[in-house]
Amino acid sequence: xxxxxxxxxxxxxxxxxxxxxxxxxxxxxxxxxxxxxxxxxxxxxxxxxxxxxxxxxxxxxxxxxxxxxxxxxxxxxxxxxxxxxxxxxxxxxxxxxxxxxxxxxxxxxxxxxxxxxxxxxxxxxxxxxxxxxxxxxxxxxxxxxxxxxxxxxxxxxxxxxxxxxxxxxxxxxxxxxxxxxxxxxxxxxxxxxxxxxxxxxxxxxxxxxxxxxxxxxxxxxxxxx
Amino acid sequence: xxxxxxxxxxxxxxxxxxxxxxxxxxxxxxxxxxxxxxxxxxxxxxxxxxxxxxxxxxxxxxxxxxxxxxxxxxxxxxxxxxxxxxxxxxxxxxxxxxxxxxxxxxxxxxxxxxx
Amino acid sequence: xxxxxxxxxxxxxxxxxxxxxxxxxxxxxxxxxxxxxxxxxxxxxxxxxxxxxxxxxxxxxxxxxxxxxxxxxxxxxxxxxxxxxxxxxxxxxxxxxxxxxxxxxxxxxxxxxxxxxxxxxxxxxxxxxxxxxxxxxxxxxxxxxxxxxxxxxxxxxxxxxxxxxxxxxxxxxxxxxxxxxxxxxxxxxxxxxxxxxxxxxxxxxxxxxxxxxxxxxxxxxxxxxxxxxxxxxxxxxxxxxxxxxxxxxxxxxxxxxxxxxxxxxxxxxxxxxxxxxxxxxxxxxxxxxxxxxxxxxxxxxxxxxxxxxx
Ligand code: SF4
Ligand code: SF4
Numbered sequence: 001x002x003x004x005x006x007x008x009x010x011x012x013x014x015x016x017x018x019x020x021x022x023x024x025x026x027x028x029x030x031x032x033x034x035x036x037x038x039x040x041x042x043x044x045x046x047x048x049x050x051x052x053x054x055x056x057x058x059x060x061x062x063x064x065x066x067x068x069x070x071x072x073x074x075x076x077x078x079x080x081x082x083x084x085x086x087x088x089x090x091x092x093x094x095x096x097x098x099x100x101x102x103x104x105x106x107x108x109x110x111x112x113x114x115x116x117x118x119x120x121x122x123x124x125x126x127x128x129x130x131x132x133x134x135x136x137x138x139x140x141x142x143x144x145x146x147x148x149x150x151x152x153x154x155x156x157x158x159x160x161x162x163x164x165x166x167x168x169x170x171x172x173x174x175x176x177x178x179x180x181x182x183x184x185x186x187x188x189x190x191x192x193x194x195x196x197x198x199x200x201x202x203x204x205x206x207x208x209x210x211x212x213x214x215x216x217x218x219x220x221x222x223x224x225x
Numbered sequence: 226x227x228x229x230x231x232x233x234x235x236x237x238x239x240x241x242x243x244x245x246x247x248x249x250x251x252x253x254x255x256x257x258x259x260x261x262x263x264x265x266x267x268x269x270x271x272x273x274x275x276x277x278x279x280x281x282x283x284x285x286x287x288x289x290x291x292x293x294x295x296x297x298x299x300x301x302x303x304x305x306x307x308x309x310x311x312x313x314x315x316x317x318x319x320x321x322x323x324x325x326x327x328x329x330x331x332x333x334x335x336x337x338x339x340x
Numbered sequence: 341x342x343x344x345x346x347x348x349x350x351x352x353x354x355x356x357x358x359x360x361x362x363x364x365x366x367x368x369x370x371x372x373x374x375x376x377x378x379x380x381x382x383x384x385x386x387x388x389x390x391x392x393x394x395x396x397x398x399x400x401x402x403x404x405x406x407x408x409x410x411x412x413x414x415x416x417x418x419x420x421x422x423x424x425x426x427x428x429x430x431x432x433x434x435x436x437x438x439x440x441x442x443x444x445x446x447x448x449x450x451x452x453x454x455x456x457x458x459x460x461x462x463x464x465x466x467x468x469x470x471x472x473x474x475x476x477x478x479x480x481x482x483x484x485x486x487x488x489x490x491x492x493x494x495x496x497x498x499x500x501x502x503x504x505x506x507x508x509x510x511x512x513x514x515x516x517x518x519x520x521x522x523x524x525x526x527x528x529x530x531x532x533x534x535x536x537x538x539x540x541x542x543x544x545x546x547x548x549x550x551x552x553x554x555x556x557x558x559x560x561x562x563x564x565x566x567x568x569x570x571x572x573x574x575x576x577x578x579x580x581x582x583x584x585x586x587x588x589x590x591x592x593x594x595x596x597x598x599x600x601x602x603x604x605x606x607x608x609x610x611x612x613x614x615x616x617x618x619x620x621x622x623x624x625x626x627x628x629x630x631x632x633x634x635x636x637x638x639x640x641x642x643x644x645x646x647x648x649x650x
Contacts, residue, residue, distance in 0.1 A: 009293045040248070044247055044251060047252055048290050048294070051254055051291075052294040054255065055295065055333055154425070154454065154467045155470075156451065156471075158470050158473065158518075160518075161451045161471075162505075162581040164510050170454055170581065183511050184511060195517065196517065196521065196524075199473075200473075201473045204468065
């Protein structure tokens with residue numbers, strides 16, 4: 001899923017400092033699963049903002065809504081009738097949400113309430129980790145099913161670098177050296193041969209470097225592309 | 226045994242402090258409560274294994290939020306005691322009311338009254 | 341290794357079977373040419389080539405190719421370092437061409453320390469290709485006369501290709517294999533990370549020799565003289581991939597503060613002596629960090645002077 005972190009209360013408050021009536025929009029997709037932008041988090045943000053504004057003697061009126069998915073025009077269209085009632089809106093969806101909203105409702109301002117961070121999953125309750133960088137040409141089967149593009153701090157195709165120490169990456173002691181894990185897995189399974197030779201230079205054309213990407217499933221497209 | 230505790234405390238009973246939500250605490254503050262505290266079972270003695278530990282983390286979250294807003298985090302607290310400790314319950318209640326008296330009324334109340 | 345690949349002095353020294361002795365120098369944090377020249381002046385005639393570091397530890401300095409050119413003006417041969425952190429393949433190839441056009445004949449291909457260690461931790465890290473792939477790229481440019489995209493190069497850069505090896509990084513058992521990969525990729529010579537743990541290095545070299553790697557490439561052992569116990573402590577704690585045995589720190593601490601530098605040099609000299617005899621070691625790479633003026637003395641005492649004329 002897409003993982004995000006809530007922006008600090010201060011940052012969000014500053015975004016809407018001059019607004020009296022706002023809408024906070026949650027999303028039932030990834031951000032609900034990673035506990036950052038679902039109903040509960042929307043309610044908590046609303047309550048926290050109200051307390052902060054009350055304290056300043058500058059009450060704020062906040063309505064909340066949680067859309068099925070903010071990355072789908074069908075659901076984004078659901079707020080058509082009310083979106084104009086607010087001075088601004090804060091979206092707690094990943095970066096896609098406030099963009100779909102901004103594209104559909106040109107007269108409204110949508111502030112991002114979260115910082116979208118990575119594609120990953122929960123490794124334990126409350127802790128999420130990055131797994132994929134969306135490079136557009138997956139090759140993890142060559143690396144024991146572990147992605148060095150997303151998980152090595154230097155995206156090495158031929159690691160580990162000289163900074164790998166005791167299974168930990170040189171960037172900080174809480175980061176696993178994925179190359180240590182790849183090598184150990186290969187050694188343990190007697191497949192070290194897979195790592196002999198140079199992994200060829202990667203084409204980044206399919207990644208973000210090639211420009212914004214688009215996926216087309218022709219069988220699903222109605223009308224012209 | 227009936228022990229007296231300060232009358233200005235409003236008690237909300239829950240089956241387990243695990244049921245206490247961040248939102249309950251925030252809503253209480255938002256509605257003008259001068260302080261909120263959660264009285265859970267002793268750590269390690271939760272009937273639902275870890276309800277009281279979860280409650281402690283939620284209290285910590287609310288403290289952090291209040292700090293960010295500029296409200297004294299001491300207005301929100303977590304206490305642990307066993308159901309057999311009636312005297313301790315009253316003591317905690319007094320402790321908390323003393324603390325709140327010292328802090329004075331919640332800035333939320335003050336401001337909305339002034340407004 | 342019959343014909344010369346680059347014709348560099350370092351290549352000739354190694355090919356002639358001499359025990360190589362290379363130095364290292366960081367370019368200035370600014371455009372202070374005088375300071376650079378002063379540092380380099382100590383190395384003239386004492387080493388076969390000098391590494392010019394490339395934004396080492398991710399701290400911005402004068403570009404390594406410019407430093408290399410300035411070095412040549414002083415009569416020293418540069419070993420132009422290039423890290424994968426700061427340039428994509430376009431910038432790398434054009435810098436290689438530029439450096440070669442201006443006379444650079446050796447280069448060292450590195451990944452580069454992560455930018456979070458340096459003075460611009462907010463920078464984007466490039467890593468378009470990795471150090472292993474950089475070796476293959478420089479080799480392709482040299483041997484096939486082609487860019488990465490297979491287009492012909494009009495006058496190909498003939499570089500003597502170097503790579504680094506850290507025998508002390510983990511997983512330890514894999515390190516000889518990674519070295520083998522670098523050699524297969526096209527490394528002509530290897531400079532190792534600073535060695536302090538001799539026991540581990542002996543073991544590493546034994547594995548390397550057993551695999552026959554020393555016959556396919558020249559291995560230069562990295563030596564850094566410690567200035568004092570504090571430096572040893574610092575490096576052990578903060579420099580990634582360093583293995584500094586407690587015994588060395590103790591040894592330095594064991595002498596008077598003012599004698600610690602001499603003790604550090606003594607240890608370095610003992611190391612060099614051992615490397616001269618060690619099977620598979622073709623030379624020493626001396627990294628006297630901000631201690632260039634000590635290089636003549638160390639070279640003299642190590643008995644590696646005069647440097648061979650080839
Ligand atoms: S190889 Fe690319 S697509 Fe596959 S997991 Fe890594 S970043 Fe994602
Ligand atoms: S220590 Fe491991 S994960 Fe970190 S940059 Fe080096 S190879 Fe990659």
